[in-house]
Amino acid sequence: MKSAQQKLNKPAMVRHDIEDGVLSVSCLGYWNTHTVYLIDDELRKLEHAECKKAVLDASGLETLDTAGAWVLERLYVKLKERNIEVELTGTKHSWHSLLITVGKSFSNKDDTLNEPKLPAYIRFFSALGERVINSYHDFLLAMDILGATIRGSQMKKGRGSGVSLPAVVTQIDRMGVGAVPIIILMSFIVGAIIAQQGAFQLRLFGAEIFVVDLVGILVFRELGVLLTAIMIAGRSGSAITAEIGSMKMREETDALKVMGLNPIGVLIFPRLVALAIILPLLTVISDLAALIGAGVVANLYSNISYAAFITRLNDAVYTTTYFAGLIKAPFMALIIGIIASVEGMKVGGSAESLGQRVTSSVVKSIFVVIVIDGFFAIFYAAINF
Numbered sequence: 001m002k003s004a005q006q007k008l009n010k011p012a013m014v015r016h017d018i019e020d021g022v023l024s025v026s027c028l029g030y031w032n033t034h035t036v037y038l039i040d041d042e043l044r045k046l047e048h049a050e051c052k053k054a055v056l057d058a059s060g061l062e063t064l065d066t067a068g069a070w071v072l073e074r075l076y077v078k079l080k081e082r083n084i085e086v087e088l089t090g091t092k093h094s095w096h097s098l099l100i101t102v103g104k105s106f107s108n109k110d111d112t113l114n115e116p117k118l119p120a121y122i123r124f125f126s127a128l129g130e131r132v133i134n135s136y137h138d139f140l141l142a143m144d145i146l147g148a149t150i151r152g153s154q155m156k157k158g159r160g161s162g163v164s165l166p167a168v169v170t171q172i173d174r175m176g177v178g179a180v181p182i183i184i185l186m187s188f189i190v191g192a193i194i195a196q197q198g199a200f201q202l203r204l205f206g207a208e209i210f211v212v213d214l215v216g217i218l219v220f221r222e223l224g225v226l227l228t229a230i231m232i233a234g235r236s237g238s239a240i241t242a243e244i245g246s247m248k249m250r251e252e253t254d255a256l257k258v259m260g261l262n263p264i265g266v267l268i269f270p271r272l273v274a275l276a277i278i279l280p281l282l283t284v285i286s287d288l289a290a291l292i293g294a295g296v297v298a299n300l301y302s303n304i305s306y307a308a309f310i311t312r313l314n315d316a317v318y319t320t321t322y323f324a325g326l327i328k329a330p331f332m333a334l335i336i337g338i339i340a341s342v343e344g345m346k347v348g349g350s351a352e353s354l355g356q357r358v359t360s361s362v363v364k365s366i367f368v369v370i371v372i373d374g375f376f377a378i379f380y381a382a383i384n385f
Helices: 002-009 037-046 066-081 093-102 120-151 165-175 177-205 208-249 252-258 263-302 306-316 319-326 328-345 351-383
Strands: 013-019 022-031 053-064 085-089
Touching (some): 022 066, 053 066, 066 085, 066 093, 120 263, 120 328, 177 208, 208 263, 208 306, 319 328
Parallel strands (some): 053 085
Antiparallel strands (some): 013 022
C-alpha cells in the first residue's frame, strides 16, 4: 500500500534550470510506461533548449523501465545532434544494462555510465565475499542432492522411493565399460614410468628389487584410485554436467516437476549409483594395469623376472595396503557425481553458461578429489592403517 501511495504522490516529473549556458535537468519520480506521458511534452521542449552543456541527473528517479529509458535516450540523442555536451549522472547500477540495450548512446566508453574503478582491496573482498556466498549455496544444493540420494531415488512424489535398474545399468555401461580402455592405457603407462624412474634411482644403491615395493605400495594406496577418479571426473563428470545442463536449458527439469517427478530421482540418482559402483571396479582394473606395466619395465630394465616381481609384491603389499586405496573410491565417486550435478543444475539459458559450468565441474571435481585424497592420507597415518 505504501508503494502504491508513493506512486500516486510522486509520478514522473522533470525539473530544469539553465545557468551559465549549462542546462541542469533533474529526473524525478517513476518513469515507466504508465507515467512517461506526463513528461513527454516537457522533454521535447528541452530538446531545443539553448545551452552549451546539459547535465541529466537521474538520482531522483525511483523506478525506470523501457519507456522511461527510451525518452531519456531520445533527449540524450537530440542534444548530442546539436553538438551539445551531455552528461548523465546518478544512474543506478541495475539500470545500466537497460539503458545500453534501449540506446547505443550510453554504451560509449567515455560515457558516464562507466563506473569509476574501485580500489584493489575493495574488489578483492567483494570477489571473496561473492565466492563465499556462492560456495554456501552450492553446499546447500549438494547436501540436498546427497540427502535425496541417501533416502532413495524418490521417482514419484508421495509414492515412496524406487530404483530404476535399467537407468542405473545404462549409466554403468556408458560411464564404466566405456572408460575401461583409456583407464588401462593410462595406468599401464604410469606404472611403467614409475618403475623405470624408480629402477634408475635405486640402481645407485644396488637396491633395484625394491622398485617392486615402491610401485606396489604407491599404486595400491594412492595412484590407482587417484588416477581413476581424475579420469572419471574429466570423462564422466563433464558428461553429467553437460547432460543435466542441456536438460535445464530446454526446461526439461521443469517439465519433470510439473509431471510430479523429482528431477534428482530421475536424472541424478542413477548416475550417482552408477559412479559408486564403477569407480571401485575401475580402480581394481587400474591397479592391475599399473602393476603389469611396472612388471614389464622391471623385467626389461632391471632383469627382474615376473616370478620374482610377484613374489616380492606379495611380501611388500598387505591387505590393508590394498583396501587403503579401495576404500576411497566410493567417496570420490559421490564427490564427482554431486559436484557435476550441482554445476549442471546451475546452467543458465545460454551455451556460454553450459561451457562455463562444464569447465567448472571438471576443475572442482579434480581439485576436491585431490584434497580428499590428502585427508585420507593424513587419517591413515593417524590411525596407522
